[in-house]
Amino acid sequence: MAADVKMLFCVGLIVVLTGVGKSALIGKTHGSGGEDLVLQYVVNNSLREHPVLTKLRLRTLQDQWSIMMVSSDQAQFMANLIRLINATKAIEIGMYTGYNALSMALAMPENGRVVACEIQDSYINIAKPFFKEAGVQNKIDIQHQTAMKTLSKCLCISHSRRTHTKRRRTVVTTSCLDCDGKVVNPAPSDQTSQSLDALNKKLHKDQRIDLSMLTVGDGLTLAIKR
Numbered sequence: 001m002a003a004d005v006k007m008l009f010c011v012g013l014i015v016v017l018t019g020v021g022k023s024a025l026i027g028k029t030h031g032s033g034g035e036d037l038v039l040q041y042v043v044n045n046s047l048r049e050h051p052v053l054t055k056l057r058l059r060t061l062q063d064q065w066s067i068m069m070v071s072s073d074q075a076q077f078m079a080n081l082i083r084l085i086n087a088t089k090a091i092e093i094g095m096y097t098g099y100n101a102l103s104m105a106l107a108m109p110e111n112g113r114v115v116a117c118e119i120q121d122s123y124i125n126i127a128k129p130f131f132k133e134a135g136v137q138n139k140i141d142i143q144h145q146t147a148m149k150t151l152s153k154c155l156c157i158s159h160s161r162r163t164h165t166k167r168r169r170t171v172v173t174t175s176c177l178d179c180d181g182k183v184v185n186p187a188p189s190d191q192t193s194q195s196l197d198a199l200n201k202k203l204h205k206d207q208r209i210d211l212s213m214l215t216v217g218d219g220l221t222l223a224i225k226r
């Protein structure tokens with residue numbers, strides 16, 4: 001990895017573990033957030049969706065689990081983050097049909113790489129033709145295995161190269177508010193919301209990172225390594 005590599009980790013996995021709520025989606029542009037006039041205004045006046053992303057979004061909406069898809073405004077924000085820190089590597093944990101992976105790959109320079117983890121081959125099969133159509137298939141390294149396996153490999157390499165690295169910006173993004181907002185007051189039996197709540201609280205206290213929690217999409221935590 002080059003000395004000035006900047007990384008973006010995207011942890012979408014938490015959302016799928018949370019399950020899919022019927023209502024009270026937090027401003028998701030392709031969910032009930034579509035009825036939110038302020039959100040519509042934001043979308044109408046800021047969204048610049050690549051034509052292949054539009055096609056992928058429309059294809060994904062035909063899937064019964066499409067509510068899992070990242071919202072377009074959130075993906076655009078993350079692509080802008082990539083541009084801002086000149087990231088050349090991103091790890092997408094839980095690619096689903098690849099909207100966010102594609103959006104990030106489009107924002108990266110030619111030498112950029114998105115490592116996209118996904119366990120379901122049906123989702124990978126949906127994603128691949130769109131990556132090709134957008135001309136970024138070489139920038140997206142699909143890892144068809146559990147994210148844990150891929151991560152341990154990536155983090156191991158990253159660690160072994162640390163001594164050669166002069167400067168590195170690492171931004172970790174995670175979904176911080178589950179689809180149906182249960183994290184606000186998680187039931188004792190709801191392990192997923194409990195875990196998400198515990199993670200949010202742990203990050204809040206962690207002085208090794210700068211932190212922001214945004215209410216975009218499913219909620220987005222930015223943890224920026226100091």
Ligand SMILES: C[S@@+](CC[C@H](N)C(=O)[O-])C[C@H]1O[C@@H](n2cnc3c(N)ncnc32)[C@H](O)[C@@H]1O
Pocket residue numbers: 012013015016068069070092093094095096097098099100101117118119120123145146147148
């Ligand atoms: C909320 S969706 C991610 C949405 C996606 N980031 C997007 O751009 O639309 C979560 C995805 O994680 C995948 N997943 C679940 N467990 C996983 C695991 N252990 N390793 C890798 N992927 C996993 C699911 O199959 C699902 O496609």
